[in-house]
Amino acid sequence: MRHGKKDNHLGRTHSHREAMLQNLASSLILHKRIETTVAKAKELRKFVEPILTRAKDDTYQNRRMVFQTLTNKETVKELFGTVADKIASRPGGYTRIIKLGSRLGDNAETCLIELVDFNEVLIAAAAEKASAATKTRRSRRGASRQAAETEPAATVEAAEVIEETAAPATEASGDDLTKIEGVGPKIAELLNNAGITTFAQLADAQDEAVQQILVEAGPRFNVHDATTWNEQAALARDGKWDELKELQDRLKGGKEE
Template identity: 45%
Template sequence: MRHGKKVNHLSRQTGHRKAMLANMACSLIEHKRIITTVAKAKALKQFVEPLVTKSKEDTTHNRRVCFAYLRSKYAVTDLFRDVAAKVGDRPGGYTRIIKMGNRLGDNADMAMIELVDFNELYNGGKKEEKKGRTRRPKKTAAPVATPAAAPVVEEVAPIVEEAAPIVEEVVETPAAEVVETPVAEVETPEVVEEAPAVAEVEETPADEAPEAPATDEESKEEQA
């Protein structure tokens, strides 16, 4: 049975478990968010938040205590310089765990653990509202009512200015006289149509037609 055992050993020995949590805390302080399993994230939350509380008061003793857990002087420097400036006014709850589903290899529950004040997406660039105890306001003596002074009303006589009517004299100017100028008559040259020339062909009568030259045979008969 596992009654009263609140510490998760994470299947590791004491030295191995402390070294692993120290390395994870250094990575969280440096990168402001890391992704791990849900069980390791819950163990890291319990490991790192007391150290962040120590960093609010910058003393040599607190630096040595944080160095004993983190074992890295660079992580201690970032913790007391950057992280402490952001979480100086926060009373607690410095980290946030966001579940991200199961891992493909062994189906382990994965989660992202981050420092709350360094997430601009959730905070919208503003610091989250602090949730602390509300105290009742102290009772204060009721203020003594003083008689209000009567308001002073000043009567201002209205000033009426009678504006003299402005008469504008309109001078009628005669319209410009239009002078009609005669249009110059343009003499168009006369076009003379020339009849086409017809070639005269002399007709020769049929009786006066030239005789055809005699052939060789006819000339021989005439000589005979």
């Protein structure tokens, strides 16, 4: 009986399962992000994270044990070089799973699994948000000190603080990109991960850049046509909701602009 045994065998024998996890772990370490099913990703996380923890201590014994598990010289070299330097200060949780929905054919639930420290878009967004929050707090303290000296100066300083903090707050919250015809929750999540979080950013984005994001996300997203998204986003950015509704009705009716 399997009492207390929570590992998913994935419908494979022990040797087949171990070989598959070795290959998935090598691909994740070399490419930093792979697309697979959610079940495999969860088992891969349990398999690869202890290996990543061991790689932070570069010793001969650790290299031997990691090579015994992965059996790939290039993977071990990348792991103890580039990857170990990036994750050196992280105490755990080296991977992130982003669900993509069910794929055509077998309806299996798919996802992206990536190394957290190698997603430059999210790291840059978090750093920008932290710097904006720090800048806002300093501006308010400066306004309080000047208020004790002269009231008109305090009024001017307060107005400057409002102007500085208004834009980052809007940027951080983002817009609901699903209001654009053809953009669903999963595509909106992909656009947000790529740094496109507002109608203004989507309106300014090139069609080729948006299409490239869909291509990199996998074949199930590559079928979407993004040629009208920037036009719709421009109308949403300007608050022209009636015109946006008319355009979307024409698109749904099969009429071209």
